[in-house]
Amino acid sequence: MNITRYINTTYLQMGLIYTGLFHSVWLFSTQFEIISGTVSWYLPAGVRLAAFLLLPLASWPLLLFSEKLTHFILFHPGGVLDNTAFLSGSVGWYLVHLFISPAVVCGCVYVFRRRFAAPYIDNVRSTLATLAFGVLISVALGAVFLGRRAIEVQTDLAAFLSILFDFSLGDFVGIIVLCPLLFALYTRQYINKNESTLFITVGTWLLTLVFSSYLYSQNINISYQIKYLAVFPALFLSYRYAVFGSALSCFFIGITAFVVASQSALPPIEHQFYILALCVSCLILGSSINQSSKLNKKLARNNEDLEIAVQNTQALAAKLVALQEDERKRLSRDLHDDFGHRIVDLKLQLSLIDTTKDHDILIDKIDALYQAMKKSLGGLRPSGIDTLPIESVIERSDIITTLKRAKINFSFNLSGTPINFKPEQKIHIYRIVQEAVTNSIKYANAKTLSIDISYESQSATFTVADDGAGIPDTIEGTVDAKPTLGLLSMKERAKLIDGTLDITSFTPSGTVVSLSIPTYNIQ
Incomplete structure (x- = not known):
């Protein structure tokens, strides 16, 4: 086996970037849970799923190795963060984190990638499939992680299912907020030209969030209004910029939910379902617009090809008709100049011979022949045309x-x-x-x-x-x-x-x- 297929500088760089982004957003996600327990989402789930869906299969070993090694470095006793809550010493913990969960991720993603290709959100079918896959892998990983803990502490089924729902929902929120943007950026679905409307919309959206935070510091709470006003720029970006617009909307919907959560005491599920409902709507709208645009371009190309084919056919028909008329004209001229003269000459010669027994009969036959020839000439090309x-x-x-x-x-x-x-x-x-x-x-x-x-x-x-x-x-x-x-x-x-x-x-x-x-x- 050629080891350089799996271990090389490129894949090592991918692993370092992946694990750096993974643990950065993990630290960021923990801040959401600190704010009065109002937000529960797991952003690393989005980074992980995007990495395994987009990067080459051969890079997966280094991705997993970098992620797990960094985890041990950060949380082991005496490490940078030194938090044993995230580093249990049980055999079950090591079994789940080092073997079962990677196997679940790699197995599920491998099967999904055989049916769908990046950018995964460029048409309605692949978008719905990607969202369904995000739910599936969130539930699968939740069952693996929480199942181990439930077995160790003997949690009853009802409590386990309730915790599993919250865990899976948090993972899926992280997936739907980050994955679309990472898909769009990695597959270069972004805008290639200067779009002032895009910058104005995004800038206005962010300024509104900043203004909301300022008012909140002045004991004026408009978080409810901000939450629902965000619907308009989100749908506009999805409609105007298709895949990239919907991906960007999902990211800013997540930021909006964070700002609103910091200013309200609503339960986490209120913000989670707000994120999910609006993000799903934006993704379906963006993929629909993108799919429609591609179909329109394909139809336009087909129409151009058809128009060219019609023009070529008409040109060929015109050429054939012209050639036909030219040939008729040539035949008509040849018959008139050659056979006509021969018939006239023959008739003249017969008129000079009076002793021919059937003289009149021959003259009549020659006249009939001449009239038949004129009729044929008229069929080929009308007289006087x-x-x-x-x-x-x-x-x-x-x-x-x-x-x-x-x-x-x-x-x-x-x-x-x-x-x-x-x-x-x-x-x-x-x-x-x-x-x-x-x-x-x-x-x-x-x-x-x-x-x-x-x-x-x-x-x-x-x-x-x-x-x-x-x-x-x-x-x-x-x-x-x-x-x-x-x-x-x-x-x-x-x-x-x-x-x-x-x-x-x-x-x-x-x-x-x-x-x-x-x-x-x-x-």
């Missing part, structure tokens, strides 16, 4: 031809002063109108249909309305709706030109598709 106004493109496009072929009673209405759209804007408008008309013919079984174009001062609106069967709920309009590829394409195209697409399905029948484009985007 680069030069004509969008309303003219729609009027002479396959959209109108398809409506006539489907024998649908349609109307085309134009109002306002037309606007000169860019070719890339016109192609998206055309595709949205084309998709809306196609859906009305293919799926809605519409009998009548209208295409309305309205130019106003602030916007241009393109509307396709029919009297068809409407859009099924499984496609549009419900929580679980799954839009088709056509509807998704319409919406994406509308976004690309900063337009707003509104699709309304009426009951019992009819659908209105409306595309509105702000005029500031039309140049």
Whole structure:
């Protein structure tokens, strides 16, 4: 076994600091009990629990050794304090103090640390668990210490339970006053920037306590008012500064209780429950605020990631649509320039030959081929899309031809002063109108249909309305709706030109598709 794992300079320093703080607050705690017996709390319990919860497991042997050695040095006969009341010579005392109580502390803390990690008070769950653990270890150590004494002096059960309650309550008060602040400081939960509000609040709180002590020296007792006025700064600090604020509040609540206890004759339990109730409230409030803040930050990060993903998706969609239209434009141009010229040339050559037996038939077939090619070109890229106004493109496009072929009673209405759209804007408008008309013919079984174009001062609106069967709920309009590829394409195209697409399905029948484009985007 490597002994340097447990005994080294770092752990020795930890042990010295721990035992120095432990016995300092122990001496301080004894002063509370001297003031008319009004306060009973054991601050070293808070130092001990914080040390074993925060420091490395390998440092525990030196912590225990330093604590026990210092205890013997202080209280042995002829020692610094020379108080045999804290150093019994019985075998039971040595057994409990040197073996059983350290085993209880180390065992309980080890189990707790396997489930929870520092700072222990940063969320509601860990805060409640830490408080419950503080109660448990206070009762466990009280049972060990007092059990030994009860066996030696044969104390009856009722008296033992009463003493155990007082002992455990005192330990838990010490834990709840000191542990949160030690947790916060050790894990660097403190404020990293200059917070004037924090200093003003704490300073005002301390000045109020000093003022209360001064008035008490002048036979004016306002301890009752001070006790309950302290609720406001305690809750404010917990709300404003979360973990650190609640930890600081617990510490100053303890100071407030000490000042109030020195000025009143209330029984100890009154002050103890005041400390516990207010400290628990502050710790839960502070951990709730801290937990909420972390969740909000996480949600904000997720929203940022989602926004980036949406932007990337939209950029990809825009790129795909642009590439698609560019490819259609290229194919349309190639077909027109190449095959169109070849067909015209073939027809010209045939016209020069009058002896061909099936001359007229071949001419008709070439004309049909040419018309089929023009139709294909119109599907790839509407004729005139680069030069004509969008309303003219729609009027002479396959959209109108398809409506006539489907024998649908349609109307085309134009109002306002037309606007000169860019070719890339016109192609998206055309595709949205084309998709809306196609859906009305293919799926809605519409009998009548209208295409309305309205130019106003602030916007241009393109509307396709029919009297068809409407859009099924499984496609549009419900929580679980799954839009088709056509509807998704319409919406994406509308976004690309900063337009707003509104699709309304009426009951019992009819659908209105409306595309509105702000005029500031039309140049």
